[in-house]
Amino acid sequence: MFGSVTHVWKVQEAFDKHGERFKDSLDKVQRWKYALKKAAGLSGFDSRVINEVPPAITFFFFFFFFFFHLGTGKIEGISLDMSKIRDIDLQPFALSRMHNLRFLKLYSWEESNKVHVSQGLKSIFTELRYLHWEGCPLKLLQSNIQPEKLVELAMPGSKVENLWSGVQQLANLKKIDLTRSKQLTSLPDLSKAQNLETLKLSHCESLLAIPDCSDLKSLTHLDLSYCLKLRMLPQLPHNLQKLESRYTPIEELPSSIEVLSRLVYLNLRHCSKLKCLPTSVCKWKSLEELNLMDCSRLDKFPEDIGTLNSLKFLGTTGTVIRELPSSITCLENLKYLCFGRIMGQDTIGCILPLLSHNLTVLLLEDCDITKVPDNLFSCLSSLERLSLIGNNFESLPSSIINLSNLDTLEISNCKRLKVLPELPLIYIDASNCSSLEGLSCFAFPESNALLNGIFLGVALNNCLKLDRSLLECIMTDALWKIQRLIDKDVETLPEPGAKLFYPGNEIPKWFDIQCTGSVIHAELQPDWFNHNFFCFAFCAVVAFEDHPDAFCDIGIRCECFLESKDGNDSSVVSEEFYLGDVDFNQSTHVFVGLCPTLYPYESLYYDNEVVFKFSLCENYGPTEDVKVEKCGVRLMYR
Structure with missing residues (x-):
């Protein structure tokens, strides 16, 4: 099999051992044998063929195949998933007999190389069309590859410092990808690569310059992002369609920018x-x-x-x-x-x-807008998301209610905002509007705004000038409107659900099950779990007085513990609502959450004794610095 009696015997010995181990599944052993024969290949080698081979045999095969340079001229292709093998150090002549190799792909989802060449590589590939080597350890390709027939060269994360010197005949080359090749300092003259379509050099942090590309008539995509030492872009071809140059220290665009009519x-x-x-x-x-x-x-x-x-x-x-x-x-x-x-x-x-x-x-955002023009919204009939974060206006035009497609309004950190007009019940973030005093009930949301699948909800955290009793009335009204959405058509409620967040220290009366502390032991109606049940809505009053930081990423978690009627089965359903980075200003706040996924498994017929437990998370981990003072639950029915 490997061209050596000794090697054949060792492979046969391995098969004998696995045959004994899997004597009840000899067909599997036969499939391993067949897979290895295919992989050792008379026409090519693809590691995916041997995905049923145990790792020990797989590595054993690669070790002999590469270490003892047993490749033959009949092999035309190698595809190896390096994430499935151990590290290999190739002998210099390991691939020297593969004169007809056209396809070489060494890849890994781990984005790391496991095929090393500590003593160099003496092989010369004259027929290679496709080379993909993740983390290629070679510093220069010229001594190993004759690029005349190369169609695609992909070596992300390689150690290459330069590809080759001089002008090479590159008539077939269509793609070069040297992404994350951090030791690459320069590129060779590519003027003969007239069919080159894509050149990816992002995160080549040592790259100093790129040769003139204006004659590369087929080049449509050039990515130079994060080339941190690249101070000038090259001259560009007129057919270029996509140019990426993020995080580069360029001061101006090249003169050829004028001809990019197809960009x-x-x-x-x-x-x-x-x-x-x-x-x-x-x-x-x-x-x-x-x-x-x-x-x-x-x-x-x-x-x-x-x-x-x-x-x-x-x-x-x-x-x-x-x-x-x-x-x-x-x-x-x-x-x-x-x-x-x-x-x-x-x-x-x-x-x-x-x-x-x-x-x-x-x-x-942060435009220092002191007055929003009355006619700004008159022409924005298609607007879905509006962000005016960090501006200095005191009010919004009442015409905002006419934006029938609006599903997201972000006006946080508008410190001078005093009053809000009637707004639709969409997703509204007005957090940290410290001067906000006036607020109206929310209008029933337009159905076309609901189709975008955005959270319904209102964030008013740290709007401490709002009247607490008025605020509770407005939020209760919002909850009844959400209930109307469910009654009207359950499909209209966006899948993410709804949430409300505002200053306060009382659970709204809308929640008919309430308790002091963070745990509710509830005895529900005997027939509570029926085909009209939609989900649980929950509420928590949260105190932040003892929290050491005013700015944190807080989440509310509700767990529902259920048991079956016969007591033989149990279930826990839970949901977390993350509020993002919020400055809580050492004040108690009320959080309301409603999510269709907070729903028990249908396969169980549940008892009417249910336990609800509330807790808080910070940066996606538990926290003891923020306390749940009160909590409430309501069962939502269609």
């Missing part, structure tokens, strides 16, 4: 030294996504940005841009606009033009 996607996020965009970007009629977030020196847009007719996504959060050009109103296909200034910077308020009626997401 669809440009991501320059966190290019903190980039000072401006050339006016030529307005010629990119195919551009759909432009991400300039955290380009902290960027202070303006080209005036004619409205000519980008195909633009769907525009992100500028974390820049020093104060004003959106008036031409932005011409971007009729724009669906996502993210605009915001650097936190803590002195501002005099941003200037907002009218926006596209096709917008579905509008994020205007």
Whole structure:
């Protein structure tokens, strides 16, 4: 089998041992034999063929196959999942007989290499078309690979410092992926790679420069993200469609940027030294996504940005841009606009033009908006998510109620906000609005807003100026509206459920089962678990006075302990609601949660004695610093 009597005997000995061990399943042993013969292969070798072979035999085979360089010229392909083997150190001539090797794939879901070449590799592959070697230990490929026939070269996480020197004939090469090759310092001349379509170099942290790419007429995707020493982008080809250069220290874009008429996607996020965009970007009629977030020196847009007719996504959060050009109103296909200034910077308020009626997401965060224009919402009929976090307005226009598709409103940390108009019962985050005094009952949500599957709910934590009794009435009204949703059509309630969070120290009377402390022992009606039962709703009054930090990631957990009628079976159902990073300001708060997944298994017929236990989590672990003072439960029926 391996070209050596000794090796055959050792493999046969291994089979004999496994045959004795599995004497009642000799067909399995035969399948192992067949798999190894296929793997040793007369036409190729694929580790997936031997997925039924025990690890001991698998490693035994690889050891002899590679260590004693037993490869033959008949082998054309090797595919090895390195996560299934131990580390192997190849002998220099281990693959030297594989003159016809066309396909070599050494991969691992662990993103680590287990095939080492501590003494180097003397093999020369002249027929190789596909090379994928995760974490390849070779520093230079030139002595081992003749790249003329290479179609794809993928070596993510490799140790390579350079591919080869000089100009190589690369007419067949279509893809190069050297992602996370942190020792790569330069690339060779790729001018002969006229069919190269994809070049991925992200996280090549030592890469200093890239040769001119303007003649690579087939190149459509270039990824240079996290190339932390790359100060200049190369000249670019006119057919480029996707350019990623996140977290690179570039100061300007190359002159060839003007010819990128087919560019669809440009991501320059966190290019903190980039000072401006050339006016030529307005010629990119195919551009759909432009991400300039955290380009902290960027202070303006080209005036004619409205000519980008195909633009769907525009992100500028974390820049020093104060004003959106008036031409932005011409971007009729724009669906996502993210605009915001650097936190803590002195501002005099941003200037907002009218926006596209096709917008579905509008994020205007930390823009120092002192007044929301009355007509801002008149043209935003498609808006689904609106974020005005960290601004300085005192009120919102009442016309916001007309946004029939709105499912998420984020207005947290608006410290001057005093009053909210009537709002639909969607997901509303108004936490840390410390001046908020006026609040109305929530309108019944529009059905089209519910279709997006977003949590229904309201977060008013640390809105301490709100009248407690009025707040309890408003929240009770919201709970009855949620009940109406269930009564109307259970399918309309979003699967994530609903949650309410607000200052207070009393369980709403809507919860008919209540108790002091964190545990409820309830005796329910004998027929409580029937086909109309929907789920449990629960409530907890939480005290944060003893918590050492004011800012933490808190979650509420409710566990429901049930037993079957005959006492032979039991079940525990539980649900956790995480509130995110919240500043609780040492005040008691009320939390209400309702989730369709808080539902017992249908296979059990339950007793009417049920125990509910409430606890709190911090950063996804238990905490003793936050206490549940009171709790309540309500059974929800259709």
